Amino acid sequence: MVRGASSVLLKPKTTEEVSAILSYCNQHKLAVCPQGGNTGLVGGSVPVFDEVIISMALMNQVESVDSWSGVVVCQSGCVLEALDQHVAEHGLMVPLDLGAKGSCHIGGNVSTNAGGLRLLRYGSLHGSVLGVEAVLASGEVIDCLSTMKKDNTGYDLKHLFIGSEGTLGIVTKLAINCPPRPTAVNLAFLGLQSFDDVLQTFRDAKSKLGEILSSCEFIDRSSLECVEENLKLKSPIEPHPYYMLIETSGSNGDHDEEKLNTFLEYVMTSGQVTDGTVATEPSRIQHIWSLRERIAESLIADGYTYKYDISIPLPHFYKMVEDMREHLGSSIIRCCGYGHIGDGNLHLNITSKEYEKEILSRIEPTIFEWTARVKGSISAEHGLGFKKRNYIHFSKSDGAIGLMKQMKKIMDPNGILNPYKVLPDN
Amino acid sequence: MVRGASSVLLKPKTTEEVSAILSYCNQHKLAVCPQGGNTGLVGGSVPVFDEVIISMALMNQVESVDSWSGVVVCQSGCVLEALDQHVAEHGLMVPLDLGAKGSCHIGGNVSTNAGGLRLLRYGSLHGSVLGVEAVLASGEVIDCLSTMKKDNTGYDLKHLFIGSEGTLGIVTKLAINCPPRPTAVNLAFLGLQSFDDVLQTFRDAKSKLGEILSSCEFIDRSSLECVEENLKLKSPIEPHPYYMLIETSGSNGDHDEEKLNTFLEYVMTSGQVTDGTVATEPSRIQHIWSLRERIAESLIADGYTYKYDISIPLPHFYKMVEDMREHLGSSIIRCCGYGHIGDGNLHLNITSKEYEKEILSRIEPTIFEWTARVKGSISAEHGLGFKKRNYIHFSKSDGAIGLMKQMKKIMDPNGILNPYKVLPDN
Structure with a gap:
């Protein structure tokens, strides 16, 4: 989707070198593309034309x-x-x-x-x-x-x-x-029958786990199937429509275990959670986390992935996945949702055998309009980069965008810094 | 110290009214002074000349x-x-x-x-x-x-x-x-013999209380004496050179009590803390908090207070109070220090019978130079307002100040918003 044609990559080691590079480029009106680990998902760290790439890889002290x-x-x-x-x-x-x-x-x-x-x-x-x-x-x-x-x-x-x-x-x-490193970490992997149960379980986790709750993640059946099918990872529980990962981190293992047990007993007795397992040893924790962390990688095996990273008020959270799935019908392989439900942050991914412009045009701008309607954010944590800059108005007002442009103008009057990114085309 | 001569005070009820007021004032180049609860300590919410005061008091929905x-x-x-x-x-x-x-x-x-x-x-x-x-x-x-x-x-x-x-x-x-309201709150009031013990106790609180530590405050003997003498409040423990308030907030009272007891046993056995008491009932918690919260009020009875709010790296934290006390000698009534030691934030206060220009000139800029030397901040949480705007260069570089001025210019080209505040005079 994004591929530049840079002929120069520079690797400064000091702030002074970065300063000298920018000073030169600014004088000669040469555009630059700063690059970190190049792991971004919206094309923000990739040159668009022939920008000078400034890699920060050697500034690692x-x-x-x-x-x-x-x-x-x-x-x-x-x-x-x-x-x-x-x-x-x-x-x-x-x-x-x-x-x-x-x-x-x-x-x-x-x-x-x-x-x-x-x-x-x-x-x-x-x-x-x-x-x-x-x-x-x-x-x-x-x-x-x-x-x-x-x-x-x-x-x-x-x-x-x-x-x-x-x-x-x-x-x-x-x-x-940097906060103190927790001495006790536990991870629960839960199976649930309805999205209402997911929301209620998140609320119970906040109240019963309180200050030791360190992560609350969501995976739908389709996402987990993808990891199982494409990466051959094994789920520790039987298939369910919805899954949650709930992590606790604290300073006293006994206390944390007691809180977690009270919580689990509560959500299982109430019927909100119908299956679950708890990991305490690092290797099992790692395995369960990989079910969540490797979803993005597993999607690649389907062919092409249309990736979205959206904030949505919790009551509407999963409705978006259902609506998109219905909207796209059989033209796609998979429409799945997972993400940081504790932050209202959904990763919605759609796959097809290969990139199809027609599929994209059925997804966008529908998905952004849907998000704007419920006052969500069209980019929760991935940023706008190159790919989403022209959708900014779905989440920001004209006044705000105008002010952003003014700030860009005073801080980078020649527009050499990472052009074609973040701000919309005129 | 700060007293304006405004003849107009407006109390808008809606955003639209604020917008209409500013639009009018901007067209007519009338300066405005936005005012909240007017509790600031650096003259930021007080008009300097005849600014139109915009009180937000009615926008309380x-x-x-x-x-x-x-x-x-x-x-x-x-x-x-x-x-x-x-x-x-x-x-x-x-x-x-x-x-x-x-x-x-x-x-x-x-x-x-x-x-x-x-x-x-x-x-x-x-x-x-x-x-x-x-x-x-x-x-x-x-x-x-x-x-x-x-x-x-x-x-x-x-x-x-x-x-x-x-x-x-x-x-x-x-x-x-807004985070969940804790169901269990405990407050310990501790007496210590040396400032090294204070630092070590803070470190132990972080590791032993972990995620339930919700406040870590420091009071020196001179501050506590002031509250006792001027407000007749009673300390729950015998006089000590240093005191700490350590608060825990959590979701399980039994767990929190156990953690707090383990912590207290540790710091008392090691000799770092030589006296202490723990409050659990709201009225006792409130009384102990008042010893800390009412220090500022108690200083007023001395006469005039020279107030400083400074961030300092922890190893230098109390040295500043000692140095200032020695530097000022007998020209003053009191030089005391208290504050948010968990954040490296010292409130240093000096009192004299009445305001004396000569005393002020012995305090400033010495105190700011001292702070800059250890790379602290000359205003931790109070801001710069009117009183400290011209000391900004002790904590910010010329380049940064230049950029601030450019931002002010694009956002308030006529300079009507709270003039003579934050940015230094030219």
């Missing part, structure tokens, strides 16, 4: 870990999983986890405001990133690399760089607040 | 409470405590609490990015505010009132209005993510 405050300062090219392993030695964890952790960069996570599997517990990067150093299009370095949890001195500029997908500046360093 | 997601939408003039009581009926809590809760507005909290007593647990408003509706200087309404937990569609403009103290727009409505 951890600068400091403050074990008093839990604040970590690092360069933006650190791979998420490697950074998490690094801070684990200090009893900390990166407050972000997602399927692409083995290759995505923390700077890319920040630039795209990645959400992931534990936003429910640890909140968004707008809350946990304390400081950012970024280079503007002009080459000017903006130092907002505060390591303080509270710093109300003027406009909090770091938020301009969080989620703007490299179109307002290139993030070179960041400070992130 | 709660529009919706979504009990599935915990998201509340309300007008900006809701009083924090009233809003918290409202959401309590749905089993939720506002993720923000501070001494001024009885009169401050949630819109003022958002506009100043208030921190408060539980940021340690629930994070900053940049994380928990999901959407903002604001009116620009031109009268244009910017609708970014998303209620979704994840919404990555373009630049996240709401952050421009969080913490910009009404200088970029007036917040009229907001959506905030």
Whole structure:
């Protein structure tokens, strides 16, 4: 879908080198495409024409870990999983986890405001990133690399760089607040008969698991079948129309187990959950997580995947999948839904043997209109990138889009930073 | 210190009225001063000359409470405590609490990015505010009132209005993510002999109380003496050089009590804590909290208070108080420190019988230089307002300040919104 024709790829090692590159490119009006782990799903990190690619892969140094405050300062090219392993030695964890952790960069996570599997517990990067150093299009370095949890001195500029997908500046360093690593982790895999039961079980998990609830994920039958058929992974329970993964993380294993048992007894006695299993050992936890994390990969074997990442108010959450399935009928192989139900974030995926323009035109803009009608978001955590920029008006007002364009103009007057991304074509 | 001479105060009831007022004022180049509960400590909500005051007091409607997601939408003039009581009926809590809760507005909290007593647990408003509706200087309404937990569609403009103290727009409505209200709350009041013990006890609280730690506050002897002498409140323990308040909030009272007992046994056996008491009943919890929350009020009885609100890396935290005390010698009545040690946020207060310019000149800019040297923040949670705007360069670089000025220019070209606030004089 997205393929550029760049002839130059640069790999700076320092902020000064990024500054020198941008200063040169800005003077010569050369467009650049900043690239982290290149794991984005909306074409945000892929050049469109002949942009100069600036890869952050060599800027992978951890600068400091403050074990008093839990604040970590690092360069933006650190791979998420490697950074998490690094801070684990200090009893900390990166407050972000997602399927692409083995290759995505923390700077890319920040630039795209990645959400992931534990936003429910640890909140968004707008809350946990304390400081950012970024280079503007002009080459000017903006130092907002505060390591303080509270710093109300003027406009909090770091938020301009969080989620703007490299179109307002290139993030070179960041400070992130890392919580203590939990000593006890449990994972329940549940089977449910109706979507109403899913919603009620989420509500019960919030009230009965309270502060130890660290993830609440949803998988429909069609998604699980895809993982089973295409990747030969085995479900630990019998087939059900709906599944949930509920993870707890805490500081006292006995307490957590007791809370989880109380919760499970409640939802099974009430009949909301008709089958389930609990994993405590790391290898079983890993296996169950792979059923959720590898769905995207399993879809590839079907042929072509039309991928959507949408926020929807919970009462409408699964209705969208049902409506799309009915709307598309037999023209497709699969229409399935899974995702972060605790955050109201649905990953809706549709597959066909190969890419068909006609199928796409039946999906879009219908799916975005549907989302706008229930006041959802047409991109929950993936961003707009190249692929979704022209649908922005389904989630943002003309006034807001106008203000975004003005900000782009003052921060990147020549438009060299990641062009054709985020903002709509004129 | 700050007193204007306004002859007009307007009390709009709707966003449309705010829009009409600003549109008129912008056309006629009339400066306005937006005012919430008027509880700020840096003169941000007080007119400087003859600004038109726009009071948000009548915009106090709660529009919706979504009990599935915990998201509340309300007008900006809701009083924090009233809003918290409202959401309590749905089993939720506002993720923000501070001494001024009885009169401050949630819109003022958002506009100043208030921190408060539980940021340690629930994070900053940049994380928990999901959407903002604001009116620009031109009268244009910017609708970014998303209620979704994840919404990555373009630049996240709401952050421009969080913490910009009404200088970029007036917040009229907001959506905030409210966590479940804890069913069990405990509060420990501890006495300690050294500041090293305070730091070690904070670290132990994080590891032993884990996910139920909801507040970690610090009070020095001089602060507690002030509350005892000036307000006749009684400390529950014998005099100590340092005190800590450690609060837990959770979903299971027995588990929380067990964790708290394990923690207390540990810190008392190790000798870090030499006296302490635990409160579980609401009235005793309230009394102990008042020892911390009423310090600011008690200082007033000394005469004049020079107030500072600073973020400092933990190893340097109390050294600042000691250095300032030594530096000021006998020219003052009291130099005391208390605050949110869990967030590295020190409230340093100095009193004298009456305001003396000479004392002020011995405090400032020394205190800001000291803070900048250890890479702290000269305003942790109070903002810059009128009083601290010209010290911004101690915490922000010239490049960052330049970018702030450009943003102000595009969003408020005539400079009518809360002039003489936040940004430094030219």
